[in-house]
Amino acid sequence: MAAMLLSPTLLVLALVIVYPLISAVHQSLFSAESGLDADGFVTEGEAFVGLANYADLFVGESGRRFLNAFSNTTFFTVTTVLLETVLGLCLALAMNRAFRGRAFLRASILVPWAVPTAVSGLLWRWIFQSDGIANSLLGSEILWTAEGTASKLAVIIAEVWKTAPFIGLLVLAGMQIIPEEVYEAAKIDGAGWWRQLGSITLPLVKPTLLVAVLFRMLDALRMFDLPFVLIGPGKESVETLSMLAWDESNQLRYGSASAFAVVLFLYVAVVAIVFVKVLGADVTGTKKLGIKRKANRSQKAEATR
Amino acid sequence: MRQRRRTWQTLLTTTALVTAAAVSLTACGGSAQEPKAAANAAAAFEGKGPINYVSSRDASGAAQKSIDEWNAAHPDEKVTFIELPDSADQQRQQLIQNAQIKSDTFSVLNLDVVWNSEFAANKWVLPLPEDAIPAADMIPATVNAAKYRDTLYGAPYYTDGALFYYRTDLLKAAGVAAPPKTWDEMKSACEKVLALPEAKGMSCYAGQFDKNEGLTVNFSEAVASAGGSIVDAEGKPTVNTAEARQGLSQLVDGFKDGLFPSDAITYLEEQGRRAFQDGKVVFLRNWPFLYSSLSATDGSSSVAGKFDITSIPGTNGPGVSTLGGRNLAVSPFTQNKATALEFIKFFTGQEQAQKRLALSSRAPAYAALYEDPAVVAKRPFFPTLLESLTNAQPRPKVVQYGATTKAIQEEAYAALTGAKDTDTALKDMQAKLEEITAK
Incomplete structure (x- = not known):
């Protein structure tokens, strides 16, 4: 029955996910071999090259670019998600208090998240240009958008600014379902603010937090538009795997572009699986349902007895 | 029953994760590239009827005015303006994709001068007859930029120089x-x-x-x-x-x-x-x-x-x-090639180029227009630009x-x-x- 009901969904998923996936893997096994004939026209055919596109990821000039993009992607993911989590938690804690203007604060915190990434990339580009606000506030002459460490920092700042509210709001939602009684009991037992945070808030908010962090990691691994708009395409300091795949397909080298994309896909999939298995992120709410079902059953058992 | 539900839930979880991960792939996965059929080098321009003109945006409205004039005179061969995205990379990508699937949607293409060789060598545009443009009246560098291996592939539309x-x-x-x-x-x-x-x-x-x-x-x-x-x-x-x-x-x-x-x-x-x-x-x-x-x-x-x-x-x-600027070229996959060629001749002709100057500040390919006192009064930089263009080299x-x-x-x-x-x-x-x- 369940299979019947789900079949339309699965059909759509097969069309929009499975087919492109298989097609990309298939494409990554080919290489366009083009040359010019005597009249200057392109003679072109596709040759089956097996795993050569993948082997190329590790040697020579393209290997250097791939490793650079791979380490950039990983570096951005780790740093931005870490900073976002800490900042998001702080935001959630601040918003969870009852104070005047709380509704306004909550709404305003959403603004960075609501701005399209390409637009926020442009905004930060103005802030970070050589005669922009960032330099005049710092009194420095840092070339943020040129190749170098500063450009990495610029991307991290803009990314954290944009996505910390996402974690903040998800965690806030998680905090609000923690019953007030638990805190009251803790207060009576003499637990201070830090103790309450460590023993009540964090453990109870952990399932929500893990899901939020997982989503952010999957997003960050696919980072494309922010460095593209903020720093520009082709800058090695901020080139991510998605940008590399885009660049290859822009040069009409679909074989190696697909290989980059497949590798990125595998990377994202592995990170997701590890996250779910090791840290036990509860993406679909299955675990909670399981507990409830158990409770229901024992209740039913009580009733029938 | 419970066991089965669990299996479905695991499956759903996995699918959801795969979905999230695969977005990157669907965005970047390439379209299949097929070996192209050899286009006839000495293409015959046949077929009359409605065509599409594919171009970057023209905020001045001058191009639309030329098209309106053509449409009024040729009710059976109407030209429709198809606008492409602002980014040149995206324009190029759409034009190439259209050529790779041999779609007849795009008839007349507005190409950046630096794409001329790529489109010509891949036979994504047709070679034009020499009489398609009044080459003698045009700035030589603009005609040169529209040629690939001494064959004309585009008609200079507007140009640009330092x-x-x-x-x-x-x-x-x-x-x-x-x-x-x-x-x-x-x-x-x-x-x-x-x-x-x-x-x-x-x-x-x-x-x-x-x-x-x-x-x-x-x-x-x-x-x-x-x-x-x-x-x-x-x-x-x-x-x-x-x-x-x-x-x-x-x-x-x-x-x-x-x-x-x-x-x-x-x-x-x-x-x-x-x-x-x-x-x-x-x-x-x-x-x-x-x-x-x-x-x-x-x-x-x-x-x-x-x-x-x-x-x-x-x-x-x-x-x-x-040299910067744009050329107009004909797609080999369009039905109405005769109309496309006639339209290019009309659109890039000196008369229309002069009329467009009233609205648009884009530099025309015709040298004579740079010395017209009425034009120079409005655009004082034209004589210097002509000097720069006479000396220009394509990228x-x-x-x-x-x-x-x-x-x-x-x-x-x-x-x-x-x-x-x-x-x-x-x-x-x-x-x-x-x-x-x-x-």
Whole structure:
């Protein structure tokens, strides 16, 4: 029955996910071999090259670019998600208090998240240009958008600014379902603010937090538009795997572009699986349902007895 | 039952994760590329009927006006304007995809001059008969840019060239009589100007040096102005030469000696405009479109009435500008090729080019229009631009332009930032370009 009901969904998923996936893997096994004939026209055919596109990821000039993009992607993911989590938690804690203007604060915190990434990339580009606000506030002459460490920092700042509210709001939602009684009991037992945070808030908010962090990691691994708009395409300091795949397909080298994309896909999939298995992120709410079902059953058992 | 539900839930979880992960793949996965059928070299232009004109946006509305005029006269061969995205990369991608699936939707294509070789060599556009354009009336460089291996593939629509903006007030105060014609004259003019108290904190010169198409343009101009070239007539790379070294060294030394502002490495066209407008540089290489905003008298420009233009400086005389602009070409996959050709003749003809000047500031391909007093009164930079265009050279005419410009940008940028010395950068550039053109 369940299979019947789900079949339309699965059909759509097969069309929009499975087919492109298989097609990309298939494409990554080919290489366009083009040359010019005597009249200057392109003679072109596709040759089956097996795993050569993948082997190329590790040697020579393209290997250097791939490793650079791979380490950039990983570096951005780790740093931005870490900073976002800490900042998001702080935001959630601040918003969870009852104070005047709380509704306004909550709404305003959403603004960075609501701005399209390409637009926020442009905004930060103005802030970070050589005669922009960032330099005049710092009194420095840092070339943020040129190749170098500063450009990495610029991307991290803009990314954290944009996505910390996402974690903040998800965690806030998680905090609000923690019953007030638990805190009251803790207060009576003499637990201070830090103790309450460590023993009540964090453990109870952990399932929500893990899901939020997982989503952010999957997003960050696919980072494309922010460095593209903020720093520009082709800058090695901020080139991510998605940008590399885009660049290859822009040069009409679909074989190696697909290989980059497949590798990125595998990377994202592995990170997701590890996250779910090791840290036990509860993406679909299955675990909670399981507990409830158990409770229901024992209740039913009580009733029938 | 419970066991089964669990299985479904696990499956759903996995699917959801795969979905999230696969978005990257669907976005980047390439479309299948099929070997293309050989297009007939001497294409016959047959078939009349409605066609589509595919182009970047024309905010001035001048192109639409020409189309309206055509449509009024040809009710059975109506032309529809299809707008492409603003980004040139995206325009190129859509045009290529359309050609790869051999769709007959796009009939007349508006191509950037640097895409001409790629589209011609891949047979994505048809060779045009020689009489499709009045070549004798057009600026030779624009016709040359529309040719691939001596065959005409496009009709020049509008063109663009470099202008050298300079501050007349400062030059006069420093006693420099005439604007510099060579790079050395510019340096000595700068020495005098920068010694003035009112020029305190200014730098000498700026161009476009960020890792972008602008850098390819500035590098090509520096090399060509020193007498070199990036590729020769056969398309073989020639950047490992003394002339190319001299061209690149000028730019590298400009940064080293403080001739350029140190943040010029982040300049695109817009940042350069601001630097000139805010009085940060004495000289600026840029495109003609700045002229009207720099001479605005509403208070937005502090250099209005204090600047003038001339050709860019070279090593031993006036420099060599690169050529910008657009051509119109016919897709081999459209049904109504005869209409497409007739429309191109009409649209790029001198009469329509002159009419469009009323609305649009895009530079026409016809030399005569630059000397028309009525036009010059409205666009005072036209005579200087014509000078620049007469001397202009196209950017490298290569089939793999995307990879070529990327290699140029990477190596030139490395030299400008000091990551590589000039000789190594040029040697690496030559090797990269040889690899690209060998394919």
